[in-house]
Amino acid sequence: MSNPIQVLVVDDEDYVRNSLVDLLEADGCVAQAASSGEEALERVRAGGELHVVVTDLSMGGMSGSTLLAQLQMILPELPAIVLTGVGTVRDAVACMKAGAYDYVAKPVDPEEFLVLIRKAAEHRHLVGEVKRLRSQVDQLQGPSVIVGESAAIREVVRLIADVAPTDATVLVLGESGTGKELVAQEIHRLSDRARKPFVRVNCGAIAEGLFESEFFGHRRGSFTGATEDRTGRFAEAHGGTLALDEIGTLKLEAQAKLLRVLESGEYSVVGESKTRHSDVRVVAITNEDLTTRVRDGHFREDLFYRLNVLPIEVPQLADRKSDIPLLVEHFLKTFRDKGRCRLVEIEPAAQAALGRYDWPGNIRELRNVIERATILERSDVLSSATIDRILNQGMALPRGETLGDNLNIRQRVEALERRLILEALKRTHGKKKEAAQYLGIDYRNFAYYLKKHELS
Ligand SMILES: Nc1ncnc2c1ncn2[C@@H]1O[C@H](COP(=O)(O)OP(=O)(O)OP(=O)(O)O)[C@@H](O)[C@H]1O
Ligand SMILES: [Mg+2]
Numbered sequence: 001m002s003n004p005i006q007v008l009v010v011d012d013e014d015y016v017r018n019s020l021v022d023l024l025e026a027d028g029c030v031a032q033a034a035s036s037g038e039e040a041l042e043r044v045r046a047g048g049e050l051h052v053v054v055t056d057l058s059m060g061g062m063s064g065s066t067l068l069a070q071l072q073m074i075l076p077e078l079p080a081i082v083l084t085g086v087g088t089v090r091d092a093v094a095c096m097k098a099g100a101y102d103y104v105a106k107p108v109d110p111e112e113f114l115v116l117i118r119k120a121a122e123h124r125h126l127v128g129e130v131k132r133l134r135s136q137v138d139q140l141q142g143p144s145v146i147v148g149e150s151a152a153i154r155e156v157v158r159l160i161a162d163v164a165p166t167d168a169t170v171l172v173l174g175e176s177g178t179g180k181e182l183v184a185q186e187i188h189r190l191s192d193r194a195r196k197p198f199v200r201v202n203c204g205a206i207a208e209g210l211f212e213s214e215f216f217g218h219r220r221g222s223f224t225g226a227t228e229d230r231t232g233r234f235a236e237a238h239g240g241t242l243a244l245d246e247i248g249t250l251k252l253e254a255q256a257k258l259l260r261v262l263e264s265g266e267y268s269v270v271g272e273s274k275t276r277h278s279d280v281r282v283v284a285i286t287n288e289d290l291t292t293r294v295r296d297g298h299f300r301e302d303l304f305y306r307l308n309v310l311p312i313e314v315p316q317l318a319d320r321k322s323d324i325p326l327l328v329e330h331f332l333k334t335f336r337d338k339g340r341c342r343l344v345e346i347e348p349a350a351q352a353a354l355g356r357y358d359w360p361g362n363i364r365e366l367r368n369v370i371e372r373a374t375i376l377e378r379s380d381v382l383s384s385a386t387i388d389r390i391l392n393q394g395m396a397l398p399r400g401e402t403l404g405d406n407l408n409i410r411q412r413v414e415a416l417e418r419r420l421i422l423e424a425l426k427r428t429h430g431k432k433k434e435a436a437q438y439l440g441i442d443y444r445n446f447a448y449y450l451k452k453h454e455l456s
Pocket of ligand 2: 180181
């Protein structure tokens with residue numbers, strides 16, 4: 001990082017505040033000071049570049065932990081370092097749990113303090129970088145196209161074309177990685193709403209109790225922690241399409257609230273009394289069997305019927321293997337266009353190996369395999385040796401095959417591991433806790449395997 005690090009120091013003791021500011025400035029940082037949590041918030045709200053905040057915990061007025069909580073809402077990416085005196089170490093631990101970056105004990109050791117500031121600023125920089133690259137990647141992926149000529153995928157494409165121009169609610173079903181999100185985008189792209197926003201919400205990521213705030217928005221001050229006005233998803237998607245991903249994970253209480261809007265077409269922003277008119281096309285997405293969830297009492301039957309007006313079932317890749325060559329060609333072209341690959345051809349034996357494999361992770365897994373191949377392959381022809389290596393490394397034997405030539409025990413054990421994990425996830429519909437139980441290991445261990453096999 002070449003620009004100076006911008007730090008905000010918050011402490012109600014003049015001596016501490018001034019000496020930290022001096023220390024930081026002597027080290028080449030740009031430091032601002034605030035003598036209370038309120039003043040700090042005001043400065044942050046005023047905008048301007050800021051990389052790290054350092055705050056005392058016990059101050060008159062707003063406490064350091066309240067300040068942290070507020071900052072988390074306004075600038076979740078801003079790392080905060082907490083200053084602790086004797087007796088407040090436990091509070092510091094609580095702050096760490098609440099999202100503080102780190103803590104420093106008073107009296108402050110200058111060296112240690114400056115190292116921490118640099119680490120925090122670097123962290124902030126990297127988080128920003130990842131975000132920027134992600135959005136670039138998203139843009140590069142360009143307009144969505146559904147590749148495939150199998151009867152199964154043609155049926156899906158036909159259904160999409162039929163339902164897109166209507167305003168009807170669509171329920172997109174299918175296993176993980178089959179292309180459900182792509183289908184939802186395509187419905188939007190081919191609809192009259194195409195020029196308006198497409199907004200996707202992951203229902204599984206909404207904290208309990210925050211459903212209304214997320215979907216309807218809130219006014220500043222309408223509840224503790226609501227420091228700013230927030231636009232809800234219905235308003236964001238106004239005139240366009242609202243894709244409700246992982247709808248099966250929505251809690252019953254939230255389901256009731258969603259149903260009410262879908263039926264009345266009206267909602268109100270939290271903290272506002274007037275009702276607003278909702279104008280969104282809803283596409284719900286799930287990889288769970290919702291009828292089972294209805295039967296088990298986890299999903300409201302009335303909401304299910306409301307969403308299930310037009311179901312579109314996206315087939316698994318194993319049921320449309322004839323599309324594999326086209327998909328491979330499509331992914332190779334995508335990677336070539338990004339300048340990351342020079343593969344132009346694929347050996348017939350490699351194609352055959354891809355066709356024998358049964359793709360528990362569906363198209364996403366195929367895409368990953370091809371991406372790995374573009375990295376590993378040294379020539380401009382994708383060889384069966386490379387494909388075999390990838391399939392053997394990460395995955396077990398295709399069903400019904402004999403042991404073959406690869407007797408490397410470590411590779412084979414790893415392959416089996418990966419396969420068991422995918423199978424457990426499949427049987428538990430992606431529920432990690434249950435999958436861990438299935439495999440007889442604890443959750444942390446399971447998380448380790450997910451990471452190891454790049455499945456998270
Ligand atoms: N028919 C297709 N043609 C081209 N690319 C596809 C197709 N189907 C899926 N993909 C690609 O495969 C990847 C996974 O697709 P997507 O995210 O839509 O799956 P999903 O069903 O939503 O998975 P999950 O249930 O895990 O969220 C994406 O990179 C997507 O672009
Ligand atoms: Mg998805």
